[in-house]
Amino acid sequence: MASAPWEDAFTAALRDQFGSHILNSELYREQxxxxxxxxxxxxxxxxxxxxxxxxxxxxxxxxxxKRERPxxxxxxxxxxxxxxxxxxxxxxxxxDEVASATPFWPGANWLEREVFDxxxxxxxxxxxxxxxxxxxxxxxxxxxxxxxxxxxxxxxxQLHLGIERGQ
Amino acid sequence: xxxxxxxxxxxxxxxxxxxxxxxxxxxxEMILNMGPQHPSTHGVLRVVLKLDGERVVDAECVIGYxxxxxxxxxxxxxxxxxxxxxxxxxxxxxxxxxLGYCEAVEKLQGVVAPPRAQVVRVMLAELNRISSHxxxxxxxxLDIGAMTPVFYSFRERExxxxxxEKYCGARLTTHAFRIGGxxxxxxxxxxSDLRRFCQTFPARVDEYETLLTENRIWRERTVGVGRxxxxxxxxxxxxxxxxxxxxxxxxLRKAQPYSGYEKYxxxxxxxxxxxxxxxxxxxxxxxxQSCRIIAQAVDGIPDGPILARIPKVFKPPVGEVYxxxxxxxxxxxxxxxxxxxxxxxxxRVRPPSFVNLQALRGMVRGAxxxxxxxxxxxxxxxxxxxxx
Amino acid sequence: xxxxGGWWLVRNAECCRRPGVLAAGLTxxxxxxxxxxxAAVTSPQAAATSPPGNTGHFLLATVYILLIFAGISVGVIVxxxxxxxxxxxxxxxxxxxxxxxxxxxxxxxxxxxxxxKEDLVPQGADHLVFWLAPVVVVVAAFSAxxxxxxxxxxxxxxxxxxxxxxxxxxxxxxxGIIFAGWSSNSHYPLLGALRAGAQMVSYEITIGLAxxxxxxxxxxxxxxxxxxxxxxxxxxxxxxEPVAFGLFAVAMVAETNRSPFDLPxxxxxxxxGYHAEYSGFRWSLFMLGEYAGMMLxxxxxxxxxxxxxxxxxxxxxxxxxxxxxxxxxxACFLLLAGxxxxxxxxxxxxxxxxxxxxxxxxxxxxxxxxxxxxAVPPMRTACQNVFWFVLKVAVFQYLFIWYRATFPRxxxxxxxxxxxxxxxPTALANLVLSATLTALRP
Numbered sequence: 003m004a005s006a007p008w009e010d011a012f013t014a015a016l017r018d019q020f021g022s023h024i025l026n027s028e029l030y031r032e033q034x035x036x037x038x039x040x041x042x043x044x045x046x047x048x049x050x051x052x053x054x055x056x057x058x059x060x061x062x063x064x065x066x067x068k069r070e071r072p073x074x075x076x077x078x079x080x081x082x083x084x085x086x087x088x089x090x091x092x093x094x095x096x097x098d099e100v101a102s103a104t105p106f107w108p109g110a111n112w113l114e115r116e117v118f119d120x121x122x123x124x125x126x127x128x129x130x131x132x133x134x135x136x137x138x139x140x141x142x143x144x145x146x147x148x149x150x151x152x153x154x155x156x157x158x159x160q161l162h163l164g165i166e167r168g169q
Numbered sequence: 170x171x172x173x174x175x176x177x178x179x180x181x182x183x184x185x186x187x188x189x190x191x192x193x194x195x196x197x198e199m200i201l202n203m204g205p206q207h208p209s210t211h212g213v214l215r216v217v218l219k220l221d222g223e224r225v226v227d228a229e230c231v232i233g234y235x236x237x238x239x240x241x242x243x244x245x246x247x248x249x250x251x252x253x254x255x256x257x258x259x260x261x262x263x264x265x266x267x268l269g270y271c272e273a274v275e276k277l278q279g280v281v282a283p284p285r286a287q288v289v290r291v292m293l294a295e296l297n298r299i300s301s302h303x304x305x306x307x308x309x310x311l312d313i314g315a316m317t318p319v320f321y322s323f324r325e326r327e328x329x330x331x332x333x334e335k336y337c338g339a340r341l342t343t344h345a346f347r348i349g350g351x352x353x354x355x356x357x358x359x360x361s362d363l364r365r366f367c368q369t370f371p372a373r374v375d376e377y378e379t380l381l382t383e384n385r386i387w388r389e390r391t392v393g394v395g396r397x398x399x400x401x402x403x404x405x406x407x408x409x410x411x412x413x414x415x416x417x418x419x420x421l422r423k424a425q426p427y428s429g430y431e432k433y434x435x436x437x438x439x440x441x442x443x444x445x446x447x448x449x450x451x452x453x454x455x456x457x458q459s460c461r462i463i464a465q466a467v468d469g470i471p472d473g474p475i476l477a478r479i480p481k482v483f484k485p486p487v488g489e490v491y492x493x494x495x496x497x498x499x500x501x502x503x504x505x506x507x508x509x510x511x512x513x514x515x516x517r518v519r520p521p522s523f524v525n526l527q528a529l530r531g532m533v534r535g536a537x538x539x540x541x542x543x544x545x546x547x548x549x550x551x552x553x554x555x556x557x
Numbered sequence: 558x559x560x561x562g563g564w565w566l567v568r569n570a571e572c573c574r575r576p577g578v579l580a581a582g583l584t585x586x587x588x589x590x591x592x593x594x595x596a597a598v599t600s601p602q603a604a605a606t607s608p609p610g611n612t613g614h615f616l617l618a619t620v621y622i623l624l625i626f627a628g629i630s631v632g633v634i635v636x637x638x639x640x641x642x643x644x645x646x647x648x649x650x651x652x653x654x655x656x657x658x659x660x661x662x663x664x665x666x667x668x669x670x671x672x673x674k675e676d677l678v679p680q681g682a683d684h685l686v687f688w689l690a691p692v693v694v695v696v697a698a699f700s701a702x703x704x705x706x707x708x709x710x711x712x713x714x715x716x717x718x719x720x721x722x723x724x725x726x727x728x729x730x731x732x733g734i735i736f737a738g739w740s741s742n743s744h745y746p747l748l749g750a751l752r753a754g755a756q757m758v759s760y761e762i763t764i765g766l767a768x769x770x771x772x773x774x775x776x777x778x779x780x781x782x783x784x785x786x787x788x789x790x791x792x793x794x795x796x797x798e799p800v801a802f803g804l805f806a807v808a809m810v811a812e813t814n815r816s817p818f819d820l821p822x823x824x825x826x827x828x829x830g831y832h833a834e835y836s837g838f839r840w841s842l843f844m845l846g847e848y849a850g851m852m853l854x855x856x857x858x859x860x861x862x863x864x865x866x867x868x869x870x871x872x873x874x875x876x877x878x879x880x881x882x883x884x885x886x887x888a889c890f891l892l893l894a895g896x897x898x899x900x901x902x903x904x905x906x907x908x909x910x911x912x913x914x915x916x917x918x919x920x921x922x923x924x925x926x927x928x929x930x931x932a933v934p935p936m937r938t939a940c941q942n943v944f945w946f947v948l949k950v951a952v953f954q955y956l957f958i959w960y961r962a963t964f965p966r967x968x969x970x971x972x973x974x975x976x977x978x979x980x981x982p983t984a985l986a987n988l989v990l991s992a993t994l995t996a997l998r999p
Contacts, residue, residue: 005488030488030490031276031277031279033491035489056403058406059502059519060491060504060517064506076504078502085424087491107404108405109405109407111527112524113524135232135236151238151241201745207828223748313825314816314817314825315963315965315966316644316961317648320649321649381965386964386965387965390966390971537968538748542825542826
């Protein structure tokens with residue numbers, strides 16, 4: 003099943019405001035997805051927050067190593083008042099900083115830390131960007147596709163756990 | 170409590186600790202490391218507390234001690250193979266995890282479980298909600314020093330686990346559902362087991378209430394402790410009973426029904442103050458409501474197939490979905506990206522415990538050490554899910 | 558005849574009011590302890606009027622001290638087993654069932670295990686204080702028992718400041734706890750010790766005020782005197798000072814760090830509180846001290862409010878009632894023996910159960926023997942005072958267990974608020990009221 007375009011008053015208003023920065027808006031399995039230019043993500047998120055999306059469900063990323071801009075950042079938003087969800091997606095090149103969503107949704111704090119921990123994507127304006135699940139001095143970001151499933155930070159394991167083989 | 174400060178519950182940022190080498194002698198603040206080996210942090214949560222006497226000045230959660238890389242594993246297993254792994258996240262509500270995962274993959278594939286499977290799923294998921302809340306009740310009461318409820322509650326949990334065991338052979342990590350429906354049909358006597366449970370259980374909840382609800386000490390320890398209002402809950406993304414205790418009647422079973430929940434009559438219990446006591450009340454009421462749902466479902470189990478027609482070689486089309494259910498702890502979501510191959514390209518779990526735990530810091534600031542334990546308990550976290 | 562010998566003669570003669578020149582001369586010629594022993598043996602009625610500590614019977618006093626030490630230790634063991642069983646049955650489980658019949662040997666197995674465990678001392682701990690802490694706790698709890706009257710003569714000594722002595726020595730226990738918390742060089746024990754310090758000191762005030770209210774009615778600080786006053790009044794002081802008793806009953810739970818006031822060792826908050834760093838035998842000393850402390854405060858409550866060693870309804874002297882009550886101790890033991898023997902009889906005949914069955918039978922026979930011994934007339938009168946005292950204390954021990962199964966734990970600030978805002982003002986008001994009423998009474 004292919005995705006269908008999503009056109010209604012809401013997307014029209016957004017397009018009015020952001021023009022070509024809204025790259026695409028589609029419906030797939032009845033789920034709404036906004037594809038946004040990375041340069042205006044912060045503004046779009048602010049607009050969505052104002053439009054009543056008061057609950058940031060999740061922030062996550064997908065790594066597409068072969069792409070020119072290898073990282074997809076995904077924000078899943080929900081509005082309690084209107085009972086609707088929308089997903090916002092933007093593509094980022096390696097090393098680019100993402101605008102933090104913490105000013106609008108303080109709950110983004112840990113979610114962004116996890117994205118940083120797992121993908122190495124930095125967020126600008128984040129109050130406390132550290133690793134969250136892995137140890138502070140771990141090297142590598144495990145959810146990147148170039149990080150094999152069996153790989154460990156051997157030096158860390160040897161140092162802290164005393165396991166010579168590093169596994 | 171007038172002497173309590175009301176700090177900004179939303180404040181992020183690192184905790185300011187005395188620099189290493191700085192003398193602690195002239196400072197009245199003490200750093201207390203609670204966990205990861207502590208009887209009341211519900212697993213391997215570590216909370217670093219900055220204390221002024223027994224009052225908490227600041228707190229920081231250190232998590233990840235149980236990190237197993239579930240999302241990475243998901244990318245290296247087929248959709249079917251990954252199904253048992255989700256049981257190991259929130260291991261006290263494995264059935265709910267399975268329900269969330271199966272429904273998400275079904276949505277990705279574009280299939281719907283047959284009606285009979287949906288009803289069975291609802292019954293098992295609600296049983297699981299009860300067993301999860303029961304474990305919470307017992308351990309939470311134990312945290313607050315009431316020793317006996319834990320044994321009463323485990324008695325009822327045992328009945329539920331026996332039903333699980335009869336149905337699928339496992340008690341805890343059940344792997345009860347399959348993508349597209351169920352693997353096994355109901356065993357003989359399932360309905361009577363459930364009916365008997367539904368008849369006896371409300372009286373058991375009354376028993377817990379006798380022990381705790383009007384207990385003076387219990388009220389003193391929980392009323393007004395760890396208060397979190399609706400706005401803060403929403404800002405932090407807190408869901409589940411914690412959100413409902415703050416007075417927001419939001420339950421995904423009602424808001425965005427799945428698996429046929431729209432067919433059952435039940436209420437969303439809400440609290441008023443959003444404190445530990447209200448969370449307790451909400452969870453107890455939820456147990457009664459779950460019982461009500463089970464009683465309705467058991468009377469209307471349709472005949473028919475239990476598994477939808479899904480291909481032997483399971484390759485969902487290219488695309489991505491996010492699907493979430495109301496797990497006992499809150500919104501449990503699965504965001505799955507398929508590249509058309511046997512394995513998910515990306516499998517993201519949106520764990521309710523992880524997000525809810527974020528609220529801990531704001532709640533414990535200004536509280537006492539004993540409150541920290543009560544508040545951790547009231548969020549109802551499972552570290553298997555926080556760390557994944 | 559030396560001067561010292563002559564002094565002993567005079568003193569013995571005075572104290573015991575005992576004629577008999579021959580015995581007196583013999584006593585005078587002997588060294589003091591032997592003389593005392595002789596005096597005790599030759600004149601049983603002398604030893605029967607007041608405790609040995611007051612009559613100079615040092616050897617007998619030593620024997621009593623050893624008896625009390627052994628008795629309390631056995632009591633702690635029994636209490637340990639009873640607590641586990643009662644708690645278990647309140648919590649829909651069985652409790653210890655494996656070591657011995659119905660887990661009867663479990664406390665012994667536990668004690669053995671604790672003795673064999675590695676003795677750990679944390680790094681950076683103050684070794685001397687760390688070593689001293691459990692000793693202080695145990696010594697404080699045990700030595701206070703020297704002034705507790707188990708019966709009119711069944712006490713080590715009848716101090717004229719008995720109540721003060723007991724309160725003073727018992728409150729030394731908190732020192733041990735603070736020592737333990739401080740010397741462990743660890744945060745949780747420190748917090749536990751601070752809690753214990755604040756808690757025990759606050760609740761001691763309540764205890765003191767409640768006790769003073771009793772003293773208004775007795776006019777003496779002697780523990781024996783307080784019981785005698787209740788006999789004279791023909792009324793337990795519970796009925797004259799119910800409020801003081803209530804306050805004491807609450808404060809004594811806090812004083813012994815028991816649930817719902819078990820904050821210093823709150824397991825779910827402070828892991829194990831002040832004894833978090835203790836292991837093995839040192840830890841068991843803390844437990845010994847805690848349980849002995851529970852018995853001590855119960856014994857004080859029994860002495861002050863519940864008529865001490867007197868039997869129930871001491872003011873009713875109907876015909877045959879004395880005789881009837883004097884059979885109760887024997888009957889109790891015979892009942893227990895009957896239960897044990899019946900259980901042994903009903904045990905499955907399989908070889909696997911032989912040890913259990915025989916053990917239970919031996920235990921039952923032991924109880925049977927004790928019961929029969931207590932039924933013998935001289936023993937019947939000699940032991941029933943102690944029996945009633947122990948029974949009353951046991952009721953309090955049961956209450957301690959019941960509290961533990963029922964209540965959640967108070968928070969630190971709530972505990973202190975109860976102590977300072979409710980208990981102490983109530984105790985003061987009660988004291989003033991009692992004093993006024995006592996003064997107005999003709």
